[in-house]
Structure formats: structure tokens, C-alpha cells
Amino acid sequence: MTPTGTQNLRWLLAALAVSAGSLHAQAAQPNILWIISEDHGPQLGCYGDSFAATPHVDALAARGVIYTHVWSCAPVCAPARTTLISGLYPTATGSEHMRSMVRFPERKQMFPQLLREAGYYCTNNAKEDYNLTQPGKVWDESSRQAHWRNRPARKPFFAVFNSSKSHEGQVRVRPHKFVHDPAAVRVPAYHPDTPEVRHDWAQYYDAVTEADADAGVRLRELDDAGLAEQTIVFYFADHGAGMPRSKRCAYNSGLHVPLVVYIPEAFRELRPAYHEAGGKIDRLVSFVDFAPTVLSLAQIKPPDWMHGHAFLGPFAAEPRAFNFGFRGRMDERYDLVRSVTDGRYVYVRNFHPHRPLGQHVSFMFQMPTTRVWHALHEQGKLDLVQDAFWQPKAPEELYDLSADPDETNNLAGSPAHRGDLERFREALGRWLREFRDLGFLPEGELVARSGSEAPLDALSDDSRYPFERIYAAAHDASTFGRESTAAVIEHCQDADSAVRYWGVLGLLMRGPAGDEAGRERLQAAIDDSSVYVRIAAAEALARFGDDAEQERARSVLLAAGDWGRSDVWTSMTALNAIDALGANGAPLKEMLRARRSQGNIPHARYAEYVPRLLNTLESK
Numbered sequence: 001m002t003p004t005g006t007q008n009l010r011w012l013l014a015a016l017a018v019s020a021g022s023l024h025a026q027a028a029q030p031n032i033l034w035i036i037s038e039d040h041g042p043q044l045g046c047y048g049d050s051f052a053a054t055p056h057v058d059a060l061a062a063r064g065v066i067y068t069h070v071w072s073c074a075p076v077c078a079p080a081r082t083t084l085i086s087g088l089y090p091t092a093t094g095s096e097h098m099r100s101m102v103r104f105p106e107r108k109q110m111f112p113q114l115l116r117e118a119g120y121y122c123t124n125n126a127k128e129d130y131n132l133t134q135p136g137k138v139w140d141e142s143s144r145q146a147h148w149r150n151r152p153a154r155k156p157f158f159a160v161f162n163s164s165k166s167h168e169g170q171v172r173v174r175p176h177k178f179v180h181d182p183a184a185v186r187v188p189a190y191h192p193d194t195p196e197v198r199h200d201w202a203q204y205y206d207a208v209t210e211a212d213a214d215a216g217v218r219l220r221e222l223d224d225a226g227l228a229e230q231t232i233v234f235y236f237a238d239h240g241a242g243m244p245r246s247k248r249c250a251y252n253s254g255l256h257v258p259l260v261v262y263i264p265e266a267f268r269e270l271r272p273a274y275h276e277a278g279g280k281i282d283r284l285v286s287f288v289d290f291a292p293t294v295l296s297l298a299q300i301k302p303p304d305w306m307h308g309h310a311f312l313g314p315f316a317a318e319p320r321a322f323n324f325g326f327r328g329r330m331d332e333r334y335d336l337v338r339s340v341t342d343g344r345y346v347y348v349r350n351f352h353p354h355r356p357l358g359q360h361v362s363f364m365f366q367m368p369t370t371r372v373w374h375a376l377h378e379q380g381k382l383d384l385v386q387d388a389f390w391q392p393k394a395p396e397e398l399y400d401l402s403a404d405p406d407e408t409n410n411l412a413g414s415p416a417h418r419g420d421l422e423r424f425r426e427a428l429g430r431w432l433r434e435f436r437d438l439g440f441l442p443e444g445e446l447v448a449r450s451g452s453e454a455p456l457d458a459l460s461d462d463s464r465y466p467f468e469r470i471y472a473a474a475h476d477a478s479t480f481g482r483e484s485t486a487a488v489i490e491h492c493q494d495a496d497s498a499v500r501y502w503g504v505l506g507l508l509m510r511g512p513a514g515d516e517a518g519r520e521r522l523q524a525a526i527d528d529s530s531v532y533v534r535i536a537a538a539e540a541l542a543r544f545g546d547d548a549e550q551e552r553a554r555s556v557l558l559a560a561g562d563w564g565r566s567d568v569w570t571s572m573t574a575l576n577a578i579d580a581l582g583a584n585g586a587p588l589k590e591m592l593r594a595r596r597s598q599g600n601i602p603h604a605r606y607a608e609y610v611p612r613l614l615n616t617l618e619s620k
Helices: 003-027 055-063 077-086 111-117 195-224 265-270 287-297 368-378 384-390 415-434 443-450 467-477 482-491 497-509 512-525 531-544 547-561 568-580 582-594 609-619
Strands: 031-037 065-071 121-125 157-163 231-237 259-262 279-286 323-327 337-341 345-350 396-400
Touching (some): 055 231, 279 287, 337 415, 443 531, 568 609, 582 609
Parallel strands (some): 031 231
Antiparallel strands (some): 323 337, 345 396
């Protein structure tokens, strides 16, 4: 053979080898299907709930595996889904607040973009609800018509289908024909046992059954197409149960979700070593882990910038020791909660302990359970466990799920659990520092300090976000004691407005004692250059000041709450403060009614919040 012929043969063999390698790589990429249902926890037969009727997911679990310790990170949809799509903690990206909208970090992508680059056809049917702007084209198709069947021939797919059948809004639809008997419902200890509560819980179980039926449709589609053994299937919910004190609350009840994963025999090498059909896996899994896990299953190395770690596939990491949860603003109501679990214990850190869990979120108050529960609170007819939802929170909470699955017996003050408390405090502190939690900035100040940049990029160092000083101030503000009060007074004089904000908020949290200890600081703070410091000082003086101070405080709150003169974040913060004043805020209600106006909003997602607050104030 001539040299040229030999060379051509080598090129041909090389080309065939490349082609064979490409075919092997394509064959090694499984289809991946996510079936997501809304607003439900592990109330499924396969999780041992004998009251549930979920035959389709139970059958999937019998072939796959059940993960028993999965947290959604957030107890409400938008920040939870933001975690899923990014592989980043929303507390680090500035996207923790419900239906906020901030820039996606530079030089990063939503994970379906990485799948598409690797040859996947990616569809979403149809809910997105992210709190981060999309960095370019994320999906091949995202709509009610999106389906893996629309893909080009021989392309692997990643497809998401979302069922809204179990959403909170469906549980309150009346009239309703029961499948589950309200008389047989287990009412959790924190809910009053009334006909309305039993009705809602039974209807919730009915809604989960409907979501299970939707999952059955998606599984049959795979079977009918002959793709069941070529497709990895995830079934999970977007956060915990949609009932009040689960949804919007960073307890296990609000964060614990079911996760069933089926990996067919053709891809058995992607199964975990501890895989057993129908088995249960106790490994801790978080929503922040889902993006890197899907990439790993597609045999794509997850990028180092993702906060989560793969729990399946060739790039699976070691199990984590803790899962973390959070709560920021839920619709029109502000709160700041962080939580940690090791699978047995749940630790909750409340940085706004003066705000009860049961703040008046308009959407939540459409649920009959919420309304009857609140009415019984107003009538003084609840026991201490049931009434806790409507009272100020403890700064720290610790629950043993093995003995107290309803999370009602707070062990934070138990000498026998001091070691557990310290362990969780340390774990939380490490997490907050590692990912530079941005939630300690008032929402409007987060936006202002970020400017035109993504918050994760803009606030990555101390020049615009001195994390340690701000976090120390938040810790001192929400930790009550003589030493922390002295520190709080010092924080009121700091050069950074966020530190001053927490100092003044700490005086407010302490009630009359804080006012007495820090009156001089409050009097100065009401003229602070930061509107958030002024609002916190005004709320304190409107509650505890003399007549002249109360009048001055109300004028500050009225100006800040006027949407026509303030941005949406300032207005929401001020209106929340006015609502918290109770009778002391009554003189402002008529003035606010006269000043109703449409203010500027940075995004349409914010449009309803100020009107909801005004409606609540006017109804009281």
C-alpha cells in the first residue's frame, strides 16, 4: 500500500473510532424526566402514610428508590424553583424573596443550558417562577405544549412536567366531593381540631391523589413510546404541604419533600451503590443538589461554581452532614428565618422573632383553616401549642423529629440538648459565611447596593457588603440579654446603614426595655440617612414613645408607606411596620386610604404586594 493509501486508511479508522465514540456517548446519555407536583410533603403511600392514595408514585417507588431526607431549601415555590434551576442558594444570589427578580450571576448558566450544549433537548411544561432573570435561552421549549415528543430524532431529552393539582389554591375550592374521610384525618398538634381544619386536610389528601394521577399519565406516555427503560425518572414536590404552618414556614413540615428516583437497568452503573428496588435511602439531599445531579447523570461534570453536590451518577459527591432552609419575604410580608437539619433534629434561627409566623399573608388567609385558626386565637380558645403560630417567635428553636414530628416541643432551652444546639449553631454559622448570605440586607438596600450587577457578583466582598459586621449586628439584635443589648446600642452608631438598621431593630425587638435603654439612639435614628433605619426607629417610637415622639414616628411611616413617593420595597417595609402597631397605627389608616396610588415597580411580579397590605390595613 502506498504511503498515501496508508495515511488515508489511518484517517478512515480514526474517523470510524470518533464516530463510534460519539454513538457510544449518545447512547450513554439517558433521557431524564422530572415529574413535579406542587405544595405537598411526603404524604404518599410509599412513605408509609396509610391514609394516602397514591398508586402511581407508589408503583414507581417499588421499582426505584425513596429518599427520606430531602429539603426544598425554601417553603414556597419561587425561591425553591430558583434553587432547582441554578444549583445556587438563593440566600447567596439575592433571590430568596418570593417573586423577586434579580440578575443571574455573570459567567454562570441555568443547568438546562449546560444540558442543551451537551446535545439534550430540554422542555418545561410549564411553570418556571424563577426569582432570577434567565441568562439567555434556557429551554428548547417552555409552554403548555412543551413535550419530549417534540424533540428531533435520536436526541436525548430532559423534560419537566408540573402538576398544580395539589397546589394550596386547589385545597380551598368549594364545593368538594371527598375521597378521603375528614373524620379519619390526623390533625397535627399545632392545628385546632375543627370541621374546617379536617375538611382542608382531607381535601389536601384528595389533591395529592389527583397529582398522583397526573404522574401516572406521564409515566404511561413513556411506556407507550417504549422509552420507560431508557429514561431516568424523578418524582418530587416543589416544597412541603400547602397547609398553613407548613407552606411558608422553614420547619421540616414546610421543607420536607418526597423524592422517588427510578434508574432503569440499562443505566444501572448510574445507580448508587446502596440501590435496592423499593428501598429507602437516608442520605441528606437538598434542592441545591438537583442541578449537579442531573448533569452528573448526563455524564457532564458539574461546574465548580454550583453550591450543590451530585448525589447520583459518576460525579456523585460524599453525603452532606446538614441540609439548610430559609425564609425571606413571603409575598407582602417580611421575615428572616434560617433552618438546619441533620435528618433527626431541626434547628430554626429566627432573626425577626418579633414577627409571628402567622403574619397576614393575603393568599394564606383564603384557606378556611387559616381563618378559623385565627378566629379562635382572637377568641382566646387555643392551647399554647396551637396559639404559638400567632405569637412572637423564640430566637432559637430545636426539635427532635423522632419524638416530635409536628415540631411543637422546643428543646433550645433544654440542658440535655445543649450540645446539639451548639452543633447546629456552628453549622449554620459556617453555611452563612461560606455563601455570604445576603438576606441580612433589607430587600431594597440589597437592590441598591447591587446596582446594575447581579447581587452575587456585586456583594462578593466587604467593599459593598461587610458581611461579618452586618451578621454580628443581626445576631446581637435577635439575641436577648444584657451584653447583646449593649452591643445593639453600639451598632446603632455604625458607619454602615445595614448595621445601624439591625441595631435599631434590636431595640424594637426588646420592647419597652429596648426603648428605655436606647431612647437616645432611637431619637437620632428617626432622622437617619437610611429609610430602613428610619422605619425601624419610627415603629419603636410609635409603640413606646411619648405623644410627640409617636406623632413624629407616624409622619415618618406615612411618608415611607406612600407608594406614590416611595419605591415598592420601602412602601412594603413601612406598611408592615404600620400594621404591627395595631391601635397605635389607627390614625394612619384614613391617611393611607386617601393616598392610595400606583407606585413604580421594577418588575410586574411586585405589583400586588402594596395593594394587599393596604387592603389588610383598611379591613382592620
